Amino acid sequence: MTRAAVQPIEAEALVRCFDEIRAVDGIDIVVDKGEIFGFLGPNGAGKSTAVRVLTTLLKPTSGTARVAGYDVESQADKVREVIGVALQDAAIDPLMTGKELLRLQATLHGIPRRLAARRAKDLLERVGLTEAAPRLVGQYSGGMRRRLDLALALMNEPDVLFLDEPTTGLDPMSRRNLWEEVRRLNREYGTTVFLTTQYLEEADQLANRIAIIDHGKIVREGDPAALKKSVGSPTLRVDVADEQQAIAEQTLQAFGEERPSRVGRVSIGLEGGAERMADVVRALDEAGIVIEHMELDSPSLDDVFADATGRRLEGAADAEEPAE
Amino acid sequence: MSVDDSLETSAEHVHTATPPLLVQTAALSTRAIRGFFRQPQLWIPGIVFPLLLAAVNSSSLSRASLIPGFPPDTSYLQFLVVSVIVQGVMFGAIASGNELTTDIQNGFFERLLSAPVSRPAILFGRIAGGWVFAAFQALLFVGILWPFGGTVRGGIPGVAVLVVMAVFLATAIGGLAAGLGARTGEPEAVQGFFPLVFIFLFMSSAFFPTALMSGWYGTIAENNPLTWMIDGARYQVIVGFDLTEAAKALGISGVLALLGLWFATTQVRRRWRVAA
Numbered sequence A: 001m002t003r004a005a006v007q008p009i010e011a012e013a014l015v016r017c018f019d020e021i022r023a024v025d026g027i028d029i030v031v032d033k034g035e036i037f038g039f040l041g042p043n044g045a046g047k048s049t050a051v052r053v054l055t056t057l058l059k060p061t062s063g064t065a066r067v068a069g070y071d072v073e074s075q076a077d078k079v080r081e082v083i084g085v086a087l088q089d090a091a092i093d094p095l096m097t098g099k100e101l102l103r104l105q106a107t108l109h110g111i112p113r114r115l116a117a118r119r120a121k122d123l124l125e126r127v128g129l130t131e132a133a134p135r136l137v138g139q140y141s142g143g144m145r146r147r148l149d150l151a152l153a154l155m156n157e158p159d160v161l162f163l164d165e166p167t168t169g170l171d172p173m174s175r176r177n178l179w180e181e182v183r184r185l186n187r188e189y190g191t192t193v194f195l196t197t198q199y200l201e202e203a204d205q206l207a208n209r210i211a212i213i214d215h216g217k218i219v220r221e222g223d224p225a226a227l228k229k230s231v232g233s234p235t236l237r238v239d240v241a242d243e244q245q246a247i248a249e250q251t252l253q254a255f256g257e258e259r260p261s262r263v264g265r266v267s268i269g270l271e272g273g274a275e276r277m278a279d280v281v282r283a284l285d286e287a288g289i290v291i292e293h294m295e296l297d298s299p300s301l302d303d304v305f306a307d308a309t310g311r312r313l314e315g316a317a318d319a320e321e322p323a324e
Numbered sequence B: 001m002s003v004d005d006s007l008e009t010s011a012e013h014v015h016t017a018t019p020p021l022l023v024q025t026a027a028l029s030t031r032a033i034r035g036f037f038r039q040p041q042l043w044i045p046g047i048v049f050p051l052l053l054a055a056v057n058s059s060s061l062s063r064a065s066l067i068p069g070f071p072p073d074t075s076y077l078q079f080l081v082v083s084v085i086v087q088g089v090m091f092g093a094i095a096s097g098n099e100l101t102t103d104i105q106n107g108f109f110e111r112l113l114s115a116p117v118s119r120p121a122i123l124f125g126r127i128a129g130g131w132v133f134a135a136f137q138a139l140l141f142v143g144i145l146w147p148f149g150g151t152v153r154g155g156i157p158g159v160a161v162l163v164v165m166a167v168f169l170a171t172a173i174g175g176l177a178a179g180l181g182a183r184t185g186e187p188e189a190v191q192g193f194f195p196l197v198f199i200f201l202f203m204s205s206a207f208f209p210t211a212l213m214s215g216w217y218g219t220i221a222e223n224n225p226l227t228w229m230i231d232g233a234r235y236q237v238i239v240g241f242d243l244t245e246a247a248k249a250l251g252i253s254g255v256l257a258l259l260g261l262w263f264a265t266t267q268v269r270r271r272w273r274v275a276a
């Protein structure tokens, strides 16, 4: 088998159960070399479980998965040699310094001392932790921990890098920095990245290809642009008083299919797009509806998610995740 | 980054081989020792409490050495040397073994599992970390008690017996703590279990000769393996170096060490099987 020919990640009918819960429920994935593959889904969708199966931390209940051509079950040792892993909660020993952790990681991977020192220096520079390196990790901020976690995952120059919710709980600035680093890594070194997230923007910005996962199943897959296009028409959102919602819904039915929304807001897929806005306003006016707010949005990944699941992802992540 | 170690050339990227068990264990125990000494709340009790107890006991109970049944020609402090070591090692080894639980809790254990680390190294790294502290404790206690009358009559071979016993005992207790940690995943649960171990210690000849005990208490103490171990080690202090007595001390602590290792291994295996 020539390594160059194998896919970085291949999974077939992969299932992982915890007692009754089917956390990962029959997923098929093929990730191509050099891709940033985004796994997008809400809390509890099965993202982390999938990552843990692919990184040999959990055995599949059924189905198979290969990483860099190695079977995650029967060749787990091989898999571990060629992957880099940053798990969801940046599991870093707070009592070590950044430098010590990098050295430990290098030793565990059998990287010769001098090469390890060079890589450590290089990685610290890249993630902007050169100055913080001699300090105990316990004193690092959330963003610094994630960056160190990334550096640790890169110490063995992995063929496939797994990032499980790398920016959850980070402030927007740190989030953008991390995105930039992942992009650069992918661009300059061609590292294949498997990334999970519950942030639409993150998937949209970073991933070349996305799989939307919900209740352990992949419900949509493709590149972000194609996915958005597949939802079709742009979303029209009209905010009205609660007592006018029913009549607003009725009026707007004529312009396109209703989309999931919240109370006090009517959303439809506006057929024909922006050109029909004048007609919409006229119809609402004739029905005596007072428009409190109105917006027209090209389809977003949230629309794709809503189309596939009947629920919204937007805002759900921030509501559930306490800020760090 | 230069081209030679860039990932662009990684189609035939040569990955470094997984280093041998010993190298990984050494790296992990170095880390364990560092982390342990960076937490004074973990190691200070294992040094201060036993010494405090020795100080209090030897001033209030020094007349005990006049009681019939107490080893003749012995200062109570000499009698206490082994007690202090055993007690200190118990404190230290619980804390250091329990660090595995902390690793499990904060996710570092999983980081190790996702790297090409040989599985035994993860456990041995922890336990070997405890050895260093135990040996250090034994030497420190001997050094502190000696000038105050806690002379070790067995000299260097006698002290060596005490140090090796301390290391074995640290393996036993550290293994027990690590095993319980692997089972529960909660450091507090492990801490909560350990008063039982100290009860075991109090039901032994650690603080009084069994000859001075009566009734069921004496019976338990006489049949407590810790008593045999302690008596064997104590012989090196109050009489002199003796191979048979040394064998008793090291044999029993050695068996306890194996039991601790066995328990920890099965529990850690179980954890990553449940996980895996």
Ligand SMILES: Nc1ncnc2c1ncn2[C@@H]1O[C@H](COP(=O)(O)OP(=O)(O)O)[C@@H](O)[C@H]1O
Pocket (backbone or CB within 6 Å): A018, A021, A022, A023, A041, A042, A043, A044, A045, A046, A047, A048, A049, A050
């Ligand atoms: N170790 C476990 N034991 C039992 N249930 C688990 C375990 N890990 C995850 N689950 C369950 O599996 C489902 C998927 O979880 P997870 O993969 O963590 O989702 P995500 O990472 O997408 O938030 C959830 O219902 C979760 O409660």
Ligand SMILES: [Mg+2]
Pocket (backbone or CB within 6 Å): A044, A047, A048, A049, A088, A164, A165
């Ligand atoms: Mg998760």
